[in-house]
Amino acid sequence: MGLGAAAIAAARLEAIAGGETPLRKAPGKDASAGARMHIVTLSFDDGFRKSNIKIAELYEKYGLIACFNIIATADRSDFAIPNETLKGFGDWALWRELAARGHEIMPHGYKHINLTKVPFDEAKELTLKCLDVFDKELPGFKRERAVYNFPYNASTPELEAWLPTVVRAFRTGWGAINPLPTKKTVKITTHAIGPENCERDLDKWIDELLKLPSGWLVYNTHGLDDEGWGPIGSVYLDKLLDRLIGIPTVRVMPTGRTLDMP
Ligand SMILES: [Zn+2]
Numbered sequence: 001m002g003l004g005a006a007a008i009a010a011a012r013l014e015a016i017a018g019g020e021t022p023l024r025k026a027p028g029k030d031a032s033a034g035a036r037m038h039i040v041t042l043s044f045d046d047g048f049r050k051s052n053i054k055i056a057e058l059y060e061k062y063g064l065i066a067c068f069n070i071i072a073t074a075d076r077s078d079f080a081i082p083n084e085t086l087k088g089f090g091d092w093a094l095w096r097e098l099a100a101r102g103h104e105i106m107p108h109g110y111k112h113i114n115l116t117k118v119p120f121d122e123a124k125e126l127t128l129k130c131l132d133v134f135d136k137e138l139p140g141f142k143r144e145r146a147v148y149n150f151p152y153n154a155s156t157p158e159l160e161a162w163l164p165t166v167v168r169a170f171r172t173g174w175g176a177i178n179p180l181p182t183k184k185t186v187k188i189t190t191h192a193i194g195p196e197n198c199e200r201d202l203d204k205w206i207d208e209l210l211k212l213p214s215g216w217l218v219y220n221t222h223g224l225d226d227e228g229w230g231p232i233g234s235v236y237l238d239k240l241l242d243r244l245i246g247i248p249t250v251r252v253m254p255t256g257r258t259l260d261m262p
Pocket residue numbers: 045046108112151152
């Protein structure tokens with residue numbers, strides 16, 4: 001990255017520190033972009049310590065805000081690991097630090113339970129307990145502004161009807177490309193693939209997005225390198241962000257900030 005790019009990155013970080021995304025600071029500034037807009041959200045689930053520290057650094061290198069979805073109780077000693085890819089979690093001290101640096105920290109379940117496999121009342125209770133932990137642990141968290149990211153991207157019509165009475169929106173399966181959000185958007189769909197490295201699949205979806213006049217790709221990522229289900233490489237992420245910010249119609253944004261756009 002040359003000096004010019006470094007200056008742009010610094011300006012973007014200032015915008016982030018001021019609570020604004022670069023996009024909101026200068027909507028539609030690029031005349032060549034016209035009405036075309038391609039938003040790319042890499043929605044990083046689960047909260048791996050090593051990966052998320054690196055992801056935050058890479059996003060900051062390009063003046064971007066990362067999107068982290070955290071399991072509320074994963075840092076507790078009695079947390080039962082649901083499967084072998086779910087380990088190596090960060091803690092609330094780290095999530096508070098990353099939030100203070102401008103990144104988005106959103107809920108991804110109380111204990112990472114598949115809410116379609118428990119009774120509706122229990123699913124509601126687990127969701128509310130998750131939000132209670134966020135209230136307690138994350139300064140500035142507002143559930144009415146939050147995007148709830150379903151564990152396993154698994155939801156039911158009942159849960160989908162209830163959740164917008166509690167949070168702003170939810171992310172569930174399945175569909176990688178969403179329309180650009182409106183003020184009424186409450187359901188965001190995503191796509192994920194694993195357990196192996198998902199870079200080729202992600203590249204394919206970015207190509208699909210760019211073929212459209214406009215759209216919002218919400219791609220569900222997890223960890224970096226050998227961490228988490230369906231990882232991407234840290235070198236790949238660095239190159240991807242570098243490439244994406246060079247495309248005039250593309251904005252790399254987290255989910256909640258994207259919902260602020262309309
Ligand atoms: Zn997960």
